[in-house]
Amino acid sequence: xxxxxxxxxxxxxxxxxxxxxxxxxxxxxxxxxxxxxxxxxxxxxxxxxxxxxxxxxxxxxxxxxxxxxxxxxxxxxxxxxxxxxxxxxxxxxxxxxxxxxxxxxxxxxxxxxxxxxxxxxxxxxxxxxxxxxxxxxxxxxxxxxxxxxxxxxxxxxxxxxxxxxxxxxxxxxxxxxxxxxxxxxxxxxxxxxxxxxxxxxxxxxxxxxxxxxxxxxxxxxxxxxxxxxxxxxxxxxxxxxxxxxxxxxxxxxxxxxxxxxxxxxxxxxxxxxxxxxxxxxxxxxxxxxxxxxxxxxxxxxxxxxxxxxxxxxxxxxxxxxxxxxxxxxxxxxxxxxxxxxxxxxxxxxxxxxxxxxxxxxxxxxxxxxxxxxxxxxxxxxxxxxxxxxxxxxxxxxxxxxxxxxxxxxxxxxxxxxxxxxxxxxxx
Amino acid sequence: xxxxxxxxxxxxxxxxxxxxxxxxxxxxxxxxxxxxxxxxxxxxxxxxxxxxxxxxxxxxxxxxxxxxxxxxxxxxxxxxxxxxxxxxxxxxxxxxxxxxxxxxxxxxxxxxxxxxxxxxxxxxxxxxxxxxxxxxxxxxxxxxxxxxxxxxxxxxxxxxxxxxxxxxxxxxxxxxxxxxxxxxxxxxxxxxxxxxxxxxxxxxxxxxxxxxxxxxxxxxxxxxxxxxxxxxxxxxxxxxxxxxxxxxxxxxxxxxxxxxxxxxxxxxxxxxxxxxxxxxxxxxxxxxxxxxxxxxxxxxxxxxxxxxx
Amino acid sequence: xxxxxxxxxxxxxxxxxxxxxxxxxxxxxxxxxxxxxxxxxxxxxxxxxxxxxxxxxxxxxxxxxxxxxxxxxxxxxxxxxxxxxxxxxxxxxxxxxxxxxxxxxxxxxxxxxxxxxxxxxxxxxxxxxxxxxxxxxxxxxxxxxxxxxxxxxxxxxxxxxxxxxxxxxxxxxxxxxxxxxxxxx
Numbered sequence: 076x077x078x079x080x081x082x083x084x085x086x087x088x089x090x091x092x093x094x095x096x097x098x099x100x101x102x103x104x105x106x107x108x109x110x111x112x113x114x115x116x117x118x119x120x121x122x123x124x125x126x127x128x129x130x131x132x133x134x135x136x137x138x139x140x141x142x143x144x145x146x147x148x149x150x151x152x153x154x155x156x157x158x159x160x161x162x163x164x165x166x167x168x169x170x171x172x173x174x175x176x177x178x179x180x181x182x183x184x185x186x187x188x189x190x191x192x193x194x195x196x197x198x199x200x201x202x203x204x205x206x207x208x209x210x211x212x213x214x215x216x217x218x219x220x221x222x223x224x225x226x227x228x229x230x231x232x233x234x235x236x237x238x239x240x241x242x243x244x245x246x247x248x249x250x251x252x253x254x255x256x257x258x259x260x261x262x263x264x265x266x267x268x269x270x271x272x273x274x275x276x277x278x279x280x281x282x283x284x285x286x287x288x289x290x291x292x293x294x295x296x297x298x299x300x301x302x303x304x305x306x307x308x309x310x311x312x313x314x315x316x317x318x319x320x321x322x323x324x325x326x327x328x329x330x331x332x333x334x335x336x337x338x339x340x341x342x343x344x345x346x347x348x349x350x351x352x353x354x355x356x357x358x359x360x361x362x363x364x365x366x367x368x369x370x371x372x373x374x375x376x377x378x379x380x381x382x383x384x385x386x387x388x389x390x391x392x393x394x395x396x397x398x399x400x401x402x403x404x405x406x407x408x409x410x411x412x413x414x415x416x417x418x419x420x421x422x423x424x425x426x427x428x429x430x431x432x433x434x435x436x437x438x439x440x441x442x443x444x445x446x447x448x449x450x451x452x453x454x455x456x457x458x459x460x461x462x463x464x465x466x467x468x469x470x471x472x473x474x475x476x477x478x479x480x481x482x483x484x485x486x487x488x489x490x491x492x493x494x495x496x497x498x499x500x501x502x
Numbered sequence: 503x504x505x506x507x508x509x510x511x512x513x514x515x516x517x518x519x520x521x522x523x524x525x526x527x528x529x530x531x532x533x534x535x536x537x538x539x540x541x542x543x544x545x546x547x548x549x550x551x552x553x554x555x556x557x558x559x560x561x562x563x564x565x566x567x568x569x570x571x572x573x574x575x576x577x578x579x580x581x582x583x584x585x586x587x588x589x590x591x592x593x594x595x596x597x598x599x600x601x602x603x604x605x606x607x608x609x610x611x612x613x614x615x616x617x618x619x620x621x622x623x624x625x626x627x628x629x630x631x632x633x634x635x636x637x638x639x640x641x642x643x644x645x646x647x648x649x650x651x652x653x654x655x656x657x658x659x660x661x662x663x664x665x666x667x668x669x670x671x672x673x674x675x676x677x678x679x680x681x682x683x684x685x686x687x688x689x690x691x692x693x694x695x696x697x698x699x700x701x702x703x704x705x706x707x708x709x710x711x712x713x714x715x716x717x718x719x720x721x722x723x724x725x726x727x728x729x730x731x732x733x734x735x736x737x738x739x740x741x742x743x744x745x746x747x748x749x750x751x752x753x754x755x756x757x758x759x760x761x762x763x764x765x766x767x768x769x770x771x772x773x774x775x776x777x778x779x780x781x782x783x784x785x786x787x788x789x790x791x792x793x794x795x796x797x798x799x800x801x802x803x804x805x806x807x808x809x810x811x
Numbered sequence: 812x813x814x815x816x817x818x819x820x821x822x823x824x825x826x827x828x829x830x831x832x833x834x835x836x837x838x839x840x841x842x843x844x845x846x847x848x849x850x851x852x853x854x855x856x857x858x859x860x861x862x863x864x865x866x867x868x869x870x871x872x873x874x875x876x877x878x879x880x881x882x883x884x885x886x887x888x889x890x891x892x893x894x895x896x897x898x899x900x901x902x903x904x905x906x907x908x909x910x911x912x913x914x915x916x917x918x919x920x921x922x923x924x925x926x927x928x929x930x931x932x933x934x935x936x937x938x939x940x941x942x943x944x945x946x947x948x949x950x951x952x953x954x955x956x957x958x959x960x961x962x963x964x965x966x967x968x969x970x971x972x973x974x975x976x977x978x979x980x981x982x983x984x985x986x987x988x989x990x991x992x993x994x995x996x
Contacts (some may be wrong), residue, residue: 274699279513280614280636280674283698349622350615394623395591396613398634530878530895537900539931542881572881802881802895 076122076496077101079115083457085128087133088447089429092384098131100453103496107449114342122498124491126457132429134166134197134445134454134492136436137407138256138334139231139310139382141321142168142199145186146175149448151387152390153187153473156407157195159385161500163407164489166454167198167444168385169193169436173232179204179215184223192349196499197492200440202256205230205244211237216352221251226440227258231310234292235261238299245303252304254332254439259292259317260358269398271344271359279350284359290316297324300331308439309333311384313358315368322377332439333372334382337413338404338479340369346479352393354398354479356386374422381428385409387475403415405468405475412485419486425460453496462488505803509621511627512637513678521682525647526554527799528792535794543806545572551604552578553596554631555611560766561640562629563811565608565791574805575783577604592616593623600626606805609633614671627804635669641765642675643794646683648789649720652761657684660757662714664746665688665724665773666735668697672765673724677705690714691724691746694735715755723755723764723773739772749775761785817971818961818984823943826960827856830941831863833958838908841865843936845904849879849913849925850896855977856943857912875900877911882924898928905933910958914973916942919954944971944984960984969985 078100085108092123098200099107099115109115116123137160143151151159153170160168170187172178178187191199203220207213208502209230217228228248234257235241245255265288269275272283293309297320300307312333324331338356343363344352354360372378388401393400414432417423423431437445444454466483468476492500503523513521536540550569554562563579569576581595592611599607606627608619614634623629632638650656661680667673667689680687681704689696690708693731708714715721726742736742753760762778764786770776779786818826820959838844841864848857854876864870878896911925941958945967963972965986974983 153505272698274702277668277697277699280634280671280704288610350618391591394593396611396619397615398613530881530897533898534881537932541931543927544881544883661973 076498077120078111078453078496078498079112079121079123079491080126080131080455080457081112081123083129083131085098085131086391086426086429087436087447088426089133090448092447093426098447098455100455100496103453105447105449105451105453110489112228115450121272121434124457129457129459129490130425130473131455131457132152133433134456134494135164135411135432136167136169136386136442136445137165137379137383137410138169138436138439139280139336139387140168140170140407141173141387141403142170142187143387144174145183149389149474153199154194155189155472155474156385156387157191157199159405159407159471160197161491161492161494162472163409164171164411164456164492165197165407166456166492166494167200167442169200169202169226171202171231172204173313177204177209178220179207179209179218179411181216181219181223183226184220188224197281197494200224200226200442202227202229202231204209204228205235205255206240209233211235214240214247217244217247217253218251221253225253225309226442227254227256229258229310231256231258232259234260234262238295241296242303245299245305245307249303249305254308256308256310257292257296259289259296259312261288261291264288264291268359269355270347272319272362273344273362273391275344275348275365279347284357284366285312286316286361287329289314289358289416290320293317293320297321297329297331301329305330307331311336311358311382312369312378313361313365313374315365318368318372318377318442321372322375325377332379333377334380335369335373335378336382336384337406337410340366340373340417341364341413342479346394347397350397351479352395352397353404353477355397355400356384356404357402370422372374373417379431380439381410381414381431382436385473387473388477389474393477403475403476403477405473406478407473408471409466409478409480409485411458411489412464412487413480418460425446453493455491455493456489457491458487458489460487462486464488503801505807508807509617510629510639511617511621511628512801513639513642513675513682514637516682517603518682521643521679524643524796524799524803525650527803528643528647528795529767531798532792532795532804534798535791541573542571543573544802545569545574548574548605548805549603550574550576550606550608550801551599552576553581553599553607553609554579554607555581556632558610558632560790561610564793565631565640565681565797568794568801571794572798572801574801577808592619596620596624598634600624606801615749617775629800629804632671635671635674637675639675640727640793640797641672642679644789645676645722645763646679647796648763648785649761651788652785653719656680657687659720660688660718661685661720661722662688662690662718663722663724664711664714664748666695666726667691667700667724668695670724676722677703681705688714688718692705692736692742701732711731712752712755715752718756719760721748721753721756721760721762723762725767726772727766727767743772747773747775750777750781753778761788766790815986816983817944817963817986820982823960823982823984826943827859828863829861830960831867833970834860834910834941835868836941837939837957841868841870841872845875845902845907845909845935846872847875847877847900847929849877849911849921852914852973852975853912855975856914860910860912860941864929867944877925877928878908879921879924879928879983882928884920885922885931896961897992903933904929904935906936906942909935909938910941912941913936914943916945916954916956916959917949917971919950920954922954923952938973943953943973946971956975969982
């Protein structure tokens, strides 16, 4: 397919470009930045998109998505999850292994990639489980999973409680150059908890998960990363203390990166008042101080990327007593507008924001995407940062309508998502 | 004033005027319980369902008597006997009851927030008979009623709540109720049992029971459940009763006319020594008879609000 | 709102005195009497009757107060609920002659509710009704006043208010012309 994206503001942090520039896509790659477009516009085989007044950037890369397939297809499938990603401006998603069966061996990895190739409209990169069945006891066949196409390992959904097992996993992963993604939670401290531990949990009579549960494990994993000299990536940072630990570790030169989700930099634990299970998530949404610290972490560059931790569930599963509802927010389709608020509030510049959604995640998984340089795969997103939209969960492409942002008025609308030179959104 | 709420879910959201209205209405209801024909036709033709997911003979019996004294049609629904065992969700169970014509559902549930889920999704009036660790409004209202009966005025009283505050819905509701009516509230217990940030609602936290009892007008003892020891919050019941049990000597630190309350059933020798339990200061039995009057008042006000708000 | 005074202070005092005489006559003395006032104004009128009867017969009949809110028949139609006040009947009604006292008799529903309430206290020998003003022609139930201060014919768009010294500073019975029958309550 041939596409001419005319007159948009091209923001490509990988090349430090931020100016009005036209983009030409051919054969699935970024072909050129034409100056004059009159000739190209005359060619009927070329689709022309007028992007004046809009932003043109590399397609977003989400390092933390739960596609739920195989095993939980009632919540989401690779097909619907990818459609949701495309609607959210994401051209690549990294999917977590807590499926059923768990992605702890090459055949499950191959299954996911096959499904993604035939049914997924965006690029899918699987994460392999650290331990067999995510039980935290024996290492899974990490080498074979790498060969099959995994780009990182993680037991996300669960931590690896046994420090010796985590150490071995970090050492072993070095042979394949795989980053280790840590879901930092001490299961003993978080035991039974369903929301942030604090005044709100006391008022609501719900068991809380203290900040310490995350910080204890962040400290442990940073220490192990230093010992083993592996690349550690901390998933969904939620506490001020974790940000502080990361700041200090980076200063020391430890190879650690971190992500934050839109719900963690937008909401406080008051979001669960009146027992709204749509805001029940793990790690929980925390206090105002924690939210501010995450925004500071983003601003200082301590938090390298924004990832959604997209976790769809069915309506029936969420419409139950708070204690029984599963954790998770369906986040792919609200990520951009929520992230743009950071630009509006002066926390990040637009370039910095886009870097955290494109180039930085690509670097972490050693991908050649996340850039619009000539010859790169044509993964592009075109959006209008000023268009106001009202979040309507019924219109989500994802099967998961579980969002605490339903009805919110936000700015930022995805106009086109292009993957490998094909327009995948709108369909 | 007019009671405009469709539900009574907890004391945290009630205004002090609303609480006073419930207590004043309970006065009239108490009179009904004291005459020979203990019945008024106020809720005639109204179906009230007692949906108790947790076993509770006292509270349920109290609600049932209250409902019958108001001439309501009463249905007791205990899910252990029914389809919930087969996996029916709370909402489906409640929707079935609503379809059968239940105007008021009195619900007791092991999980905090269950009544809110029903209030959001159903059109019946919901009365909370205790949800998880969250609130137990009828118990707190009857405690307030009992204290008001004896002390005439709640404002200015010093109340201390003793025991496992973090797992107690009775404690939480009482804290809201007594603070809203102007009392000074203290909590005392082992630090592992005091909820996070409770000082933020203007409650004084003590770890020493003798300091906490100094000069108080009302002592409210909480039940200690054995599971707490098993989950590592306490080394032993013996140690708990040594440091936090209420004995005659400790009670002397309080005001001379102090009253001792307990939501029942009592663990003699653990929270209270036997002698204190029988003591003339104790109003534990009064609480039981006031419970019916208070529950009658709650049901009457909620049913008569006409399903508004 | 136009208003017309139908009883002034003197008329009310004379009416209560006459009613007291009639009660004593019909019941052959004060011994088996029990006087119960219906909240709110009925209570003050009842008190005055008790005093008058004591003056006339040398016996002070026991006095009770009755709140009929819990016995109303329009339970689920109203949106403006008066709060429930205390009922105090500190005596047995068994085999006694109960005199119910109220300020105005209109549709008869309040009286019906009061009768049902009294029956829950026991089985009186008789229940008799004394009212200050009987609004003829509006009865919705077969209820009659045994003793009345004055009978007036009114229409639905009118309201009768009884003011009493104890509550309003003066004794007066007035007929008010309302804008709509709904205000008649």
